[in-house]
Structure formats: C-alpha cells, structure tokens
Amino acid sequence: MENKNTLFGIYYDWWKNIDKFLFSLIVLLFLTGLFFSLVSTSLIASDKLDTNDYQFFFKHLVFILLGIIIIFVLSSIKKEQLLKYSSLLFFLSLIFLILVPIIGVEVKGSKRWIDLYFLPRFQPIELVKPFLIIFISLILCSQKFSNIYIKYLFSFIITLGIALLLSLQPDIGQTLLVFFSWSVLIFTSGVSIFLLFFLFSSIILIFFYLIFFVSKFTYIKNRLISFLDSETGTYNFQSDKALESITSGGFFGKGIGEGTLKNRVPEAHTDYIISVISEEFGVIAIILIFLLFLVFIYSVFKKVNFENDETIKLILVGSISLILMQTIIHIGVNIRLFPTTGMTLPFISYGGSSIISISILSGIILNFTKRNLNQNE
Numbered sequence: 001m002e003n004k005n006t007l008f009g010i011y012y013d014w015w016k017n018i019d020k021f022l023f024s025l026i027v028l029l030f031l032t033g034l035f036f037s038l039v040s041t042s043l044i045a046s047d048k049l050d051t052n053d054y055q056f057f058f059k060h061l062v063f064i065l066l067g068i069i070i071i072f073v074l075s076s077i078k079k080e081q082l083l084k085y086s087s088l089l090f091f092l093s094l095i096f097l098i099l100v101p102i103i104g105v106e107v108k109g110s111k112r113w114i115d116l117y118f119l120p121r122f123q124p125i126e127l128v129k130p131f132l133i134i135f136i137s138l139i140l141c142s143q144k145f146s147n148i149y150i151k152y153l154f155s156f157i158i159t160l161g162i163a164l165l166l167s168l169q170p171d172i173g174q175t176l177l178v179f180f181s182w183s184v185l186i187f188t189s190g191v192s193i194f195l196l197f198f199l200f201s202s203i204i205l206i207f208f209y210l211i212f213f214v215s216k217f218t219y220i221k222n223r224l225i226s227f228l229d230s231e232t233g234t235y236n237f238q239s240d241k242a243l244e245s246i247t248s249g250g251f252f253g254k255g256i257g258e259g260t261l262k263n264r265v266p267e268a269h270t271d272y273i274i275s276v277i278s279e280e281f282g283v284i285a286i287i288l289i290f291l292l293f294l295v296f297i298y299s300v301f302k303k304v305n306f307e308n309d310e311t312i313k314l315i316l317v318g319s320i321s322l323i324l325m326q327t328i329i330h331i332g333v334n335i336r337l338f339p340t341t342g343m344t345l346p347f348i349s350y351g352g353s354s355i356i357s358i359s360i361l362s363g364i365i366l367n368f369t370k371r372n373l374n375q376n377e
C-alpha cells in the first residue's frame with residue numbers, strides 16, 4: 001500500500017477521488033487558450049510591446065502550469081480545510097483590494113493593479129471573487145444567525161463594501177459581476193423573488209445615479225451613450241474593430257496567420273480574444289468553444305443535484321454561475337451586445353490574474369465534486 005504522506009501517495013488519492021471528466025474539460029479549456037496564444041495572440045501582443053515574438057506564449061504557459069498546481073492543491077485537501085482556509089484567504093485578498101486606491105498602479109485611466117516587489121503585478125479582485133463565493137455561502141448557511149434576513153443583510157454589506165472599492169478604481173464590469181454572484185447565491189438560498197427584484201432594482205438605480213451624476217464616472221456615461229448611439233458615438237472603436245474582425249472571418253475563418261484586422265483590435269490577447277479567434281478560425285470555432293463551456297457548466301450543475309450539503313451546493317452554483325456570466329459578458333462585448341467592460345474570457349484569455357482566478361475556482365469546484373473513497377485502501 002502506498003504511503004499517504006509521500007508525493008505519489010497524495011497524487012494517487014487525488015486521482016482516485018477527482019472527477020476526471022471535469023478535470024479533463026478544465027485542462028482542455030486551458031490548452032485551447034494556450035493554442036490560440038501560440039498561433040494568434042502572442043505575436044500581436046509582442047509586436048505592440050516590442051518584445052520577443054513568443055514571450056507572451058511562454059508567460060501564458062507558466063501561468064497555466066502555476067494554475068494546474070493551484071488546482072491540484074485546492075482539490076486535494078479536505079473539504080473542511082478548504083472551507084476554513086478560504087475565509088482567511090478572502091480577508092487576505094480583501095486587504096490587497098483595499099490597498100489598490102492607495103498603492104495601486106494606474107493603467108489606461110484605471111487603478112486596478114498592485115505591483116509588489118516580491119510578486120508580479122496582479123489584480124486583487126481576481127483573487128477576491130472565488131473566495132467571496134465561499135465566504136457568502138458560509139454566511140448564508142451559518143447556524144449562528146437564525147434569522148435569514150440578517151444573513152442577507154450581512155452578505156449584502158460585504159458585497160457592497162467590495163463594490164465601493166471597485167467603484168474607486170473604477171471597474172464597473174467587475175462590480176456588476178460581484179453583485180450578480182451575490183444575487184445568484186441569495187436566490188439559490190431561497191430568497192423571496194420580490195425581495196430579490198427590489199434589491200436588484202435598487203442596485204441598478206444606484207449605478208445609474210453614479211454613472212450620470214458623479215463626475216468620476218463620466219467616461220462610463222460617455223461609453224454607454226456611445227454604445228446606444230453607434231453612429232455618432234466616439235467610444236466604439238474597440239467594439240467596432242472587434243465586430244469587424246468577427247464578420248470578416250465568416251463561418252470557417254481565413255486560416256492561421258491570415259487575419260489582418262486583428263492587428264487593429266486593442267487588447268486582442270485579453271479582452272478581445274474572441275474576435276481574433278473568429279477571424280482566423282471562423283464563427284464555428286467560437287461555437288465550439290462556447291459548447292465546451294456549456295458542457296463544463298452542465299456537468300457541474302448535474303453534480304449539484306446530487307449534493308445534500310447546502311453550503312457546498314451554494315458554492316458550486318455560485319462558482320459556475322460566475323464563470324458563465326463572465327463568459328457571456330466577454331462574448332457579448334465582442335459582438336457589441338454589451339458596452340466595453342474589459343472582461344477576460346475564462347481559461348482562454350491571456351492574463352496572470354485571470355488565469356489564477358479561474359484556477360482557484362476550478363480547484364474549488366473539483367474539491368466539492370470529488371468522491372470520498374476510503375483513502376486507506
């Protein structure tokens with residue numbers, strides 16, 4: 001019998017219990033992003049930044065390898081340990097988010113990143129989101145408060161605090177994503193549909209007030225007006241070029257390396273990767289990628305149906321809903337269904353913070369969907 005304390009023993013127990021189909025889908029999604037990083041987006045990013053042609057590909061590869069390690073660690077520990085450590089990691093990542101307005105690095109008018117000497121530049125909200133899902137789920141399922149409305153209020157205060165921190169950056173896209181995640185969690189926990197509608201309406205009214213009456217958000221107001229008035233809008237360059245790239249590629253694309261409009265799409269390797277893929281590989285490639293996401297999401301929801309623990313059920317629903325919503329927003333922005341928000345495509349887009357964030361979510365999902373076979377066999 002293998003010694004459980006050896007690396008091989010730990011790996012053996014992990015592989016025996018893990019949902020291999022879900023893990024295979026996660027690896028396949030990562031490899032898909034790496035493939036497109038190699039053949040399309042790395043050359044664009046490197047050319048714009050005057051660096052080695054394949055620097056971004058190798059950095060992408062390193063981030064994915066680090067992500068796989070994170071997935072292994074988070075999915076191999078006991079569920080009780082993951083729940084315990086997640087609260088600590090949530091507050092730790094929240095501290096970094098609080099520090100953004102103070103010591104954050106401003107890029108293209110937004111202060112969303114922290115650049116520490118001992119760490120690569122990262123976006124704290126990407127670390128906050130996965131652990132926020134667990135923390136809110138723990139609050140909603142806590143036995144310390146018998147009144148469910150106190151739980152809703154406490155969870156709302158936490159979410160609102162994070163939203164206010166994001167508004168200082170400003171980052172409206174991530175703010176909406178955080179509120180969406182909270183809404184999914186309280187809806188799943190059994191909140192009245194009328195209360196949810198009231199809360200959601202209040203949030204929307206607050207957003208409209210901030211956008212149209214607070215000077216800090218003037219640029220967001222201008223983007224929204226431009227989006228609604230596409231003919232006279234002056235903030236549609238990115239989305240126009242992205243949509244142009246998608247339509248020029250047609251259904252089957254122009255072929256690897258044959259795209260031309262991709263060189264004019266800003267942030268092609270992150271926020272607009274779908275437009276680049278579509279031009280060279282066609283709409284068929286986007287459909288296949290989206291189907292891959294749907295299979296992954298459906299597989300997790302199937303697991304939820306067989307889960308009896310309410311906390312774990314909430315965490316799984318919140319995690320997979322976050323991935324789904326971010327995917328929809330990314331594709332929606334690329335096809336001009338939504339205004340520009342600067343949202344990466346999970347698993348596929350380049351970006352260290354984004355890859356680490358989706359790796360944490362994947363590790364959480366794999367942990368709470370694994371079997372509990374006797375590890376002493």
